[in-house]
Amino acid sequence: MSNVTKAAMPAVGGRAAAKRELPEHFKAYKHVWVFVEQERGQVHPVSWELMGAGRRLADKLKVNLAAIVIGPEGEATRNAALESFCYGADLSYLVPDNILSEYRNESYTKALTELVNAYKPEILLLGATTLGRDLAGSVATTLLTGLTADCTELDVDADGSLAATRPTFGGSLLCTIYTLNYRPQMATVRPRVMPMPERVERDASRIVIHPLGLIEDDIVTKVLSFIPDRDSETSNLAYADVVVAGGLGLGSQDNFHLVRQLATVLGAEYGCSRPLVQKGWVSTDRQIGQTGKTIRPKLYIAAGISGAIQHRVGVEGADLIVAINTDKNAPIFDFAHIAIINDALQLLPALTAAFRARLLPHSRARIAS
């Protein structure tokens, strides 16, 4: 509704023609906010990644960066607010209330929209996690403002507008989306898309505690108990230092064990391209790419993966990409740092044996000492 893409702009006048003067009541909207996502006392690292991105935007706009911490009363919620200063916050808005113990859309939407209406940020960023996506959508529709989901780049234009860039047309194009005439300008970013800023020990400078005027009877949803997903803790793919992945070039589900074996020897996580998930060879949480996980490992080994754009966007933040492919013209060689033109079915077991011979004596020595 309120979002304008470059592609949809009128030919004459460009974006400037689509921008009207901000309505008077939006002119007071200032500063950049990052929603600090925490559940059961654990802050999701995407929140700190967003603090890094938010800091850059706030510096460009010469405004403050605020961390938004919503959760139950107690140390964990307060610690999340304190920690936000170490990742660059100038101030933190804290809504501590036991009604917020478990995430529920109604109570969190109420808390965040109340904060926005009271303190008026011009930019509001959230992680594109399950919780963040749910919350961002309902906050944007409640506030009747624009939301750009799954951004890969955030910047500020010369006129101070948020330029939120994301893949479109199945990842083959990037489009930059503006929320010109509404506030706040909202965006979500997936974990690992933005680099993690360095943590610098800093004292809390300013915490604003905002009381939430909500009682349990006002909330329709009740949380009876929390049962973690059996598989939710099995993969740390997005945050792994070393990732080994396989694609259709492996030829069969049975051959995927070659990827797992190398990953085990390297102490790495394993992943795959989308077709392997679609074929049911590998579980969904292992998919890497635009519609899977974004990774930023120190080392990424891709075996039998062609390097389609939708895969590339999920891996190009890796420090070192080693690609194994039989086709010397495979697109993955356009962005891999080391290209190995070879049969993955032969090379993967050879690499596993070589690393096992080199690494295992060291780990045995470490265990013994």
Ligand SMILES: Cc1cc2nc3c(=O)[nH]c(=O)nc-3n(C[C@H](O)[C@H](O)[C@H](O)COP(=O)(O)OP(=O)(O)OC[C@H]3O[C@@H](n4cnc5c(N)ncnc54)[C@H](O)[C@@H]3O)c2cc1C
């Ligand atoms: C909206 C949308 C979203 C998508 N999201 C994602 C996503 O998140 N992640 C993703 O990965 N894809 C995604 N895709 C799919 C993507 O476009 C590609 O189809 C997919 O990445 C291809 O997977 P692949 O590289 O495993 O297979 P292929 O493209 O078939 O490539 C197989 C490669 O293996 C090589 N090969 C063959 N035999 C061997 C061998 N013995 N040894 C070594 N190499 C060999 C071949 O030369 C080839 O390069 C998406 C597509 C769309 C339209």
